[in-house]
Amino acid sequence: MSAAATPLATSSRKREQKKDVHTISLFVKNEPGVLVRVAMVFSRRGYNIESLVVSPAARDGFSRMTITSSGDPAILEQMIKQLAKLVDVVRAIDHTHDDAYETEIALLKLRCSPEERSEILQIAEHFNAKVVDYGRNSVVLRVYGSSEKLDAMTALLRGFDVAELVRTGKILMARGIGAT
């Protein structure tokens, strides 16, 4: 699983689906309604968007969307063509098998006793997570990196009392001079 759907669940069944997770990058005109038009391409086929990141692009008036969704590659291929067909979508690229740098940030809030805290901090240190809030009975961790790394850390912390988990969803950029 790449992202926010049910990130704490890392059963073998979920792992098997990993091969079908696609990361799609869109370069869009920042017009009202563009998000709805994009979302409708997925909802029409009954596909879930598993994560979605929208942010301003380097060029004024344009935005970036990074979407992860899983499903039949043939259907996703057709959906990407339907996304590219939208007037407000300048580019739609499936980066699933591309050489691209990917990253994601997660925030985790754990309820913990002082005894549990040291083990949590050990795990955090291993994943280069930073403690961004340190309370009497709680700790908030921030970690970034590949979605798989975030999956692994959240899985290890599942043995503790995870109060909240927020993930940004994956963003990526093509390496070298290739377009994202």
Added chain:
Amino acid sequence: MESRMPSGAEKLIQCLEREGVEYIFGLSGGAAIPIFDALVESSINLILVRHEQGAVHMADGYARATGRPGVVLVTSGPGATNTVTGLLTAHMDSVPIVVITGQCVTDMLGKDGFQEADVTGITYAVVKHSYLVRDSADIPRITREAFYISTTGRPGPVLIDLPKNVSQGPCDAPFVDDVELPGYSIPGRADPEDIATAAAHLSAARKPVLLVGHGAVIADAGKAVIGLAEKLHSPVVNTLLGKGAVDETHPLHLGMLGMHGTAYANKAMDDADLIMSIGSRWDDRITGKLDEFCLGAIKIHVDIDPAEFNKMVRPDVCLMGDARLVVEDLLPLVERGDTDEWIERIKVWRKRYPLKYPKQGGLRAQHVLDRLDALTEGRAIISTDVGQHQMWAAQFCRTTTNRHWMSSGGAGTMGFGFPAAIGAQFGQPEKEVWAVVGDGGFQMTQAELATAAIHGLRVKCLIINNNYLGMVRQWQELFFENRLSGVELEGNPDFVKLAQAYGIKAFRIRRPADVDRILRAAHAYDEGPCVVVAEVVKEDNVFPMIPSGAPFSSMIVEKPKEKLDKPVGST
């Protein structure tokens, strides 16, 4: 004296005039009053309809008959939502229309104001593109973009939602000629390597079929396709919407294929070693069961919309581009194939499985349509509704000229035929235009009799009246043990009297012996619209038929003796 700054509405109408708009089909209402006001002094003719759905179908028929975009103007809320069926119809069939909807003032958006509807939200799924105009300064740019997007590439409907304060407010923005749409490109010529590959396949084929779809009509590719067919000596079939691109009376033409296509067209498809689709999207009405669709054939797919490639079938060669340009580029590269045996085989099928209908047992729709075809000699524009009459018209009225056949193919919209014929008649005033409709669909938009009457249009409306929703009745008879449910149209009006109530000339055909005489009289009548009511036998079936979702081999050419399984296709 300085001239007054135009309002947004006046600017909009000026933009429409610059686009060459002759007619606007519409119905007024509160939020659209400023736009209707601006029309008072315009050269554009306003055609006032009786229901907004009728306006959209008229604009659609106008566009299909002329190739120019049809324009609709309605008010907010229910006025706008009444256009949704028409938008779907145009969207499914790639018809260029621009629909302008009034909207409540921007300050009231999202606050449930009177006659407010989130029209862009409601219509996202049925438009090629849409705009909610928030600033009157955007009107010239948006109008230009709307027409550009609607008419180019794969055409389609574009909606402009115009709040009342934007149309009422001043607009001094200059007119716009050039569009800047980085996310929109229009394919022209296909990749030369793909063209060469396709040409090699075509030249090598022994049993080719050229499958002509609506894209060939839109691109006006007919002449090029005939050239290709004659050079290859290849038979041609067309989809329901491909009718007219290539003259259906051409010796190489096998008529329509698919669920109710001719047996010889379907047999040719099933046995072909190469099929080239030219602007058809391999709709489920023509492929039947996809897993068994033309397995032995090399498939070449010509389409301007790359999203159609690999959607239904996985073609061996995809040619992205304008249908006419692609076929023209193929022409010099192909060689005359060795198809004599193939053509002979098809001749046998044509002889063995002709289109036919019983000559006894009362008045038959097929008879009326067969005679209409003979009378009009393929020169009339024919606009059908949806159902049995539509399939019979497609079979028996052979279309010889491009843009002379219109029908709601993708959406299957009942109520389309008559208003679309009105729109076509406005666009082609010199042509003879016939609406061919059933009693069910006609009643959905019959209010437009008034529109035809007040403009003295010479449009002719042939109502095939069997007092049934006949196609559903046919399915219930064949697949549901004749358990009729929701198909009997009790309480139909006397359509002759109905037409007369609008001051419209009306004829009635009761007996086979009346057919020629009355069709000739209607054909000759030129003082205004006329209605011909053919009181046909109640229970009749369209054959040939490939049950929905079944392979070509399941085609039935007459009523089967044994009980049939329920169809597995979605509709």
